[in-house]
Amino acid sequence: MKVSQLFGKTLKDAPKDVENRTAAQMIRAGYIDQTGAGIYTFLPLGHRVLEKINTIIREEMDAIDGQEILMPALHPASLWKTTGRWDVDVMYKTKSQTGQDYGLGWTHEEIVTPLAKKFINSYKDLPKSVYQIQVKFRDEIRAKSGLLRTREFIMKDMYSFHSDNADLDKYYEKVKQAYVKILDRLGIKDKTYLTYASGGDFSKYSHEYQTLIEAGEDIIYVCDKCKLAVNNEIIDEIKGCPECGNKDLKEKKASETANIFKLGNRFTEAFGFKYLDKEGVQQIPVMGCYGFGPSRAMGTVAEALSDDKGLVWPDEIAPYRVYLLSIGEEAFQEASKLSDELEKAGVEVLFDDTNDSAGEKFARADLLGIPVRITVSPKTLETGGFEYKKRTGENSEIVPEDSIIEKIKNG
């Protein structure tokens, strides 16, 4: 892809009404655009990042036998009245021409539970786990922090169904491992803490994955020994590390990247969902639910890894692998050739073919945060090579023409 052709331009100035540092960077860099307060468009660069995050999440959910489905966003009111949650204030509501009331989905227990009830009749049908990656809506009074708190967002929500709590517990641990793999691939594993939080109506505790970032809206208390944390909302009740009893917990600002809940029979009971056990006796299945928001994760990764110069994307979710730029006319021809060769070799490359100055191109490369920058200039051509620099590295090096692809692929 050529920078001149890309839909979405690098803007000279940071947008004025965006207080979040990395949201401003993403807007300036042409990753996202603010359609309204808390409502964003993903431009081609941002869409590529989002899709790569989705792919990672899909792979890890598939690996633990999650089956992908797609549920609707428009929810008939009757389903929410069944569980007594129709009046939750974060739900947008709409009345149709036909008089029917609908809520816009901010979570999907009310859809997935009666759905699973149709297909799960016997212990032989259990366990089952389904997930979707889908748009969700929340009527937030204050949208803020860029992609961290929005009125419309993309969510991966998974729901599992089990014959009993022991089976749920086993699967719950599997999901924990899968989430650590996702966090690792997103480059935020080290900054993210498994955090004990309130279980709400459903169970004693739930678990959150809290990532340490300055823009975070949550306060957590970290136990350095166990790499665990406790959410502010239950710290008075729990009073120390739930694992080792350590009272010396450190207060930190963090943002919730994911959460997992044991729902027990809260929803299965409400929908009269039963299965026949081995003895032919009717039992109520128990559920778990597991959220991971790709669009919020994009914002969190940006917050956690970016610097003053701009964004820094980890290899697996960067929109392109290489940012290629040239200085001078002759170098432009060489860079064009290299761009074609890289594409042929399956390397995703964004070629800065603009007439901007070298300084502007270097600044854009830093702002966009693509992992590898390749510069072609009269100086590098003299040496028969190209300048190779990692976004996260201090130094650059000259790499000969015939080994540049290998260098890009293997670092």
Add this chain to the structure above:
Amino acid sequence: MKVSQLFGKTLKDAPKDVENRTAAQMIRAGYIDQTGAGIYTFLPLGHRVLEKINTIIREEMDAIDGQEILMPALHPASLWKTTGRWDVDVMYKTKSQTGQDYGLGWTHEEIVTPLAKKFINSYKDLPKSVYQIQVKFRDEIRAKSGLLRTREFIMKDMYSFHSDNADLDKYYEKVKQAYVKILDRLGIKDKTYLTYASGGDFSKYSHEYQTLIEAGEDIIYVCDKCKLAVNNEIIDEIKGCPECGNKDLKEKKASETANIFKLGNRFTEAFGFKYLDKEGVQQIPVMGCYGFGPSRAMGTVAEALSDDKGLVWPDEIAPYRVYLLSIGEEAFQEASKLSDELEKAGVEVLFDDTNDSAGEKFARADLLGIPVRITVSPKTLETGGFEYKKRTGENSEIVPEDSIIEKIKNG
């Protein structure tokens, strides 16, 4: 994937409240589930079909320089008031806790036009073409015909921006060619007619791609000579084939699979969107818009190709390539082995590992409409092979064990 593990079961009976034949088949076969009138969930099988349709559309849009983005579904009212379309009755509306009014997107001119205005300032920035594959909502008074007329659906909508009408015309023809490729890959090219329709407020005519199916809600008049058609809504005005003047047009029932519109400056003007031409003079760009609904296309393909026994999916969008079943205990072991081997060879296989009778398994294979059925039985094992049958073929044949993978791959 094993049938016993699949989320979504073959139902014994057709659902009672679904009047559309293939929607009933898709529900019985576990492809979709009706969450509410005109609101569906895509189960794992249906989700695979939908994703494959999306992939085909993406590939063909990328091939004509469409750039993928993702716009929001929640639209601030102010944007729709700018174009005077806030009061369109098919738009669901919601008022937030903050007092702000939103509409749910049923089309995206009101979002994409001010977006493009931010990035297109000069003739050098033109042309540009962006698309998204996204959920849309329509407050339909009567939802019917399964996936053909729903209140929530998936839509690919592309918007192009041009310096003048000549450039728009050129791109419009490119999109036509891309759409024919998509229709071909979906297996409905032969049944689909480029159809002249009303241009609405925007231009004299628009074009629809109308597919001949019994459940179709539209009436079109087909010119056999030109493989063109005219929509009922303009037949009185146009009175014959717009290409050859032929007055002997044939009346047919059809369903709109896609549509393309020249929007002219209807939206660019409303949003005060201008660019500087080569002479430095401000001009208003013109737009085209190009819809193709993946979820409706899924319903249309089902309607166009299925038979009384069940669904028939073309190779490129079938959820699996092979439906594998066995008869008897020994054959089950062999089938399990074959299933593993196929998966290793990269062949998508759905293995019917249930205890159902041979008759039930054959009926399920026909209902699900997967392109190739492989049967392992004592009889086939005696011959050292497997029974191979195409869903669309009358006859089966025995294929030796060592050439079965090649046979599946090459047909």
